[in-house]
Amino acid sequence: MNYDDGNVFARILRREIRAAIVYEDDRCLAFRDIDPKAPLHVLVIPKAPIACVGDAPLAQRELLGHLLWAAGEVARREGHGDAFRLVVNHGAAAGQSVFHLHVHVLAGRALGWPPG
Ligand code: AMP
Numbered sequence: 769m770n771y772d773d774g775n776v777f778a779r780i781l782r783r784e785i786r787a788a789i790v791y792e793d794d795r796c797l798a799f800r801d802i803d804p805k806a807p808l809h810v811l812v813i814p815k816a817p818i819a820c821v822g823d824a825p826l827a828q829r830e831l832l833g834h835l836l837w838a839a840g841e842v843a844r845r846e847g848h849g850d851a852f853r854l855v856v857n858h859g860a861a862a863g864q865s866v867f868h869l870h871v872h873v874l875a876g877r878a879l880g881w882p883p884g
Pocket of ligand 1: 776785787800801803856857863864866867
């Protein structure tokens, strides 16, 4: 999918929209979901313009790995390093509504399996 830099997460990255930021480094930003589905619900996004996880080229595999590391770091910092779930929706039919790649970090309640 083509990347549209008018999406809400691109605007958060440009600081045009406020977000409750919990972690940032040179490659990613993490902030609280505005409509949390668990006591901890943070989104980890790359600073690079990638619309969907499956769109990332091979050259960005290290960045994808970094997002997973950052998601774990967020969970640890937030006191949920023992149990958390990461979710990445790819495509509208899978539930993706914002087309800037994001990793959901969910914790703090029982997380059923299989997911919906
Ligand atoms: P997805 O459905 O996987 O694309 O997830 C998008 C997530 O972004 C949803 O959980 C929304 O609640 C969240 N969201 C949308 N707008 C904002 C915003 N301005 N700040 C924080 N989270 C947002």
